[in-house]
Amino acid sequence: AQHLRPVAAAQAEYPMSHAKIQSPADTQNFLDNKFVPSKATQWIDLHDPATNELVTRVPQSTDEELTAAVDSAERAFKTWKETSLLARQQIMFKYTALIRENWDRLAASITLEQGKTFADAKGDVLRGLQVAETACGITTQMTGEVLQVAKDMETRSYREPLGVVAAICPFNFPAMIPLWCIPIATVTGNTLVIKPSERDPGACMILAELAEKAGFPEGVINIVHGAHKTVDFIIDEPRIKAISFVGSNQAGEYIFSRGSANGKRVQANLGAKNHAAVLPDCNKNHALNAITGAAFGAAGQRCMALSTLVMVGETKDWVPEIAERAKAIRMDGGFEEGAELGPVISPKSKQRIEELIASAEEEGATILLDGRGQKPEKYPNGNWVGPTIIANVKPHMKCYKEEIFGPVLVCLNVDTIDEAIDLINANEYGNGTAIFTKSGSTASRFQHEIEAGQVGINVPIPVPLPMFSFTGNKKSIAGGGANTFYGKPGLYFYTQQKTVTSLWKSEDAVATKASVNMPT
Ligand code: NAD
Secondary structure (H helix, E strand, O other): OHHHOOOHHHHHHOOOOOOOOOOOOOOOEEEOOEEEOOOOOOEEEEEOOOOOOEEEEEEOOOHHHHHHHHHHHHHHHHHHOOOOHHHHHHHHHHHHHHHHHOHHHHHHHHHHHHOOOHHHHHHHHHHHHHHHHHHOOHHHHOOOOEEEEEOOEEEEEEEEEOOEEEEEOOOOOOOHHHHHHHHHHHHOOOEEEEEOOOOOOHHHHHHHHHHHHHOOOOOOEEEOOOOHHHHHHHHHOOOEEEEEEEOOHHHHHHHHHHHHHOOOEEEEEOOOOEEEEEOOOOOHHHHHHHHHHHHHHHHHOOOOOEEEEEEEHHHHHHHHHHHHHHHOOOEOOOOOOOOOEOOOOOHHHHHHHHHHHHHHHHOOOEEEEOOOOOOOOOOOOOOOOOOEEEEOOOOOOHHHHOOOOOOEEEEEEEOOHHHHHHHHHHOOEEOEEEEEOOOHHHHHHHHHHOOOOEEEEOOOOOOOOOOOOEOOEEOOEHHHHOOOEOHHHHHHHOEEEEEEEEEOOOOOOOOOOOOOOOOO
């Protein structure tokens, strides 16, 4: 479609191609509104997932650089928190306009570093942009409460920023997830240190450039890089008051427990295994299309990817029809016209996905569609896994128990809706789930009895827009889900309450003896 083509300026700056980059530039830190070359001695090579050619080297930012980022954010906080809400709102208006103008450029960076198709990368940017656009309403979102609690006495509440906060981001949404944090953290008056994923920081770097252009003062947004060492620095640095994390359970559970033990607020969205129950009375064509798109879009590397089907009754016979639709998906380099399925992030990830497919075979499941060994002709060296469907899966199998995070759909069969609900509720993850049915009463029962925190009724990926919150639960979020991202809870996460109780008596006190008891 025409609107998906890059604007000329973006093309000049960021070629829409997987061609080998002749002299790849190193990724820099972003400190005090400037791009600063790192003095790192350790570097992480970042390859185009479609070709495995080098795109950039990402530094393991040095201790001095990490400290400098927090120094900068700490300095900036003193004045930023006093900036009027209207001034912050004006900057946010400009920021959203600039993100929209640079939409194609951001998406191109995502396709090059992360691998998803250009059309899908545009969605990655848009979902983040919508959080920023919603944050422009901060002038009405930050109001507190006031109540006259007794004669002449009133209590009022305010929401105040925390100080320096940090974000640690995953590889799968290089624009959206930084944008779950940047707008809300800053518009509420905090200053932010971001560590993008070391596997694709490019979009976050563009977001930093645009933040400077939008008028964010020096130090309000700083970017550092690296892997575990940077994460450990963030968790242990006492001046960082809160951490936003999105990523795997392995990293997130560690960050949540150590960050919390260090007295920080932590919000941590983790892994998933999202199920859909398919009922015989559903709109079959809609269901099969929706399932195919949600299972294989973004090569299954979405935390809300629909990775698990629970086929109720006769619908188990529909799985070959899903395979037909999946076969029609075009796997190609993300910049190619008509590409629908890009590569997975790394050779290691491809290997892990293929091992999980092999384990299913060994455990007796049916590989109905096998994506192993497929590759587009033009890109023989990429990390390709074609759409794969595993049927007759049982809950004890490894391919069911683990998050696959690839273009692999696993299908289980049950006889009744009761069994479907029990099976889904027995799963330890609770990010999202869906039901396909035309029956209002079945859907109503499902939405009430199902435990997963985000429920779609004939909607395969029920991620709420930013006026709501991202409400995964169980093992898909650390800390029992007390701190969810964006929406009102996101605003509360980045602010602390202050209450002020005042007494203004209209007449002078007459008692001459002080009371030491609590008033009753
Ligand atoms: P990841 O956990 O490997 O990496 C996330 C971040 O943590 C990165 O910045 C990385 O540098 C850091 N990190 C990685 N391992 C670490 C460790 N052992 N100790 C300290 N830090 C570490 O996750 P990923 O592979 O980038 O992202 C995919 C995962 O993210 C999937 O599990 C997916 O379900 C999850 N995810 C969840 C949501 C959600 O909202 N629930 C959204 C997107 C992705």
